[in-house]
Amino acid sequence: MNIYVIGMGPGDAAYLTPRALEAIQASDVIVGYGLYVELLGELVQGKECITTPMRQEIQRCEMARDKALAGHTVSVVCSGDAGIYGMAGLVHQVCEGHPELTIEVVPGITAACSGAAVLGAPLTHDFAVISLSDLLTPWEKIETRLDCAAQGDFCIALYNPSSKKRADYLKRACDILLRHQPETIACGIVRQIGREGQEYELCTLGELREKQVDMFTTVFIGNSQTRVIHNKLVTPRGYENK
């Protein structure tokens, strides 16, 4: 293998899979956003670590490609899953024209799964995953997707629900969902999933509209059947109707 693109899961080593561990151990070069490489600690000792700041994703993947072309085995590490808003796509893109490079994507646990586990079981039925970041996606497209997801009564996991520059995006998203869903829809917010300071909170869609959340938060919106059981968020799959 020339390049592994590795999903590290939520951050805690308890969710790093044996396959991810094996791939990191087999690599002599580790590429990633600084914080994620730091989380690996002793695992990357003695390896060449190439860290780049946030938003230098293309450069990061090109460096990984160039190291692989020079004969190294490279791991590109991502938080969560490697494919869901991770580097897997971009690594394939920058390696286009180099069919001699082999790429293995090692899946990891994405925040939709790890955050849902903290809340109980909000995604037990059909769901949509939507990022509210408009850095790479026109806001109009995000709006359309929110509208369609609410029309379809999907459970929804919202990634990147806010940042300093986008303080009102969650409110704007809720207003779109409220076109089709009632204010009473059960929702949940999880901060720092699988990390120190993990916390969660339940609320209604109407209340969610007024919440301030940060970039370390994943937001879950239930479907019309989702309810709260003993302070957990639960979407029935429908077994009870059989």
Next chain:
Amino acid sequence: MNIYVIGMGPGDAAYLTPRALEAIQASDVIVGYGLYVELLGELVQGKECITTPMRQEIQRCEMARDKALAGHTVSVVCSGDAGIYGMAGLVHQVCEGHPELTIEVVPGITAACSGAAVLGAPLTHDFAVISLSDLLTPWEKIETRLDCAAQGDFCIALYNPSSKKRADYLKRACDILLRHQPETIACGIVRQIGREGQEYELCTLGELREKQVDMFTTVFIGNSQTRVIHNKLVTPRGYENK
């Protein structure tokens, strides 16, 4: 902890997380569909294993609850993630009225992530997960969700795309998607993810309509930007447009 609901990932031990392993080791009773418990092999030696056939999900969860009420530590094991079409919701439901029971959901790698990794990176942008099984969900609701997901130009992962009784469901699903998306949309099919005999195939949405798939298959439908790079399915996130 009284009950763990554990996502085992795709099946291969390489994707079982340390936390899942720890929870199984801490349990004296293991409850699950026979095949999944078998996959655990030596891990469950010496433990009481309660296996039930497919479609006895309520009984399975009630047995887990009753064992927990009797003082045992119980692991309910699921393939993939515990929350995505898994038992996490139902365990919370059958434990309603027993606030003294603590439930931990241990997330696992769901087929959307593990299957996407096999195909390359089809879910690197917003996506929807939809099950085509109408055992628990009215077909009309599934149709609405397919229609909304296609309208929103979501990437889509289809779970349970077919079975003997539902041989034409994938074709019917494609016909709905084709109302909004062109026949040229790039798609992928993965069989036996993370298990012996794993295989994948790429095709267009028009070709997908004619495919026969089985219940061990997960189907991926790209969005309007998804393309094939060196025989892998890649959905750009948009870095190249910055």
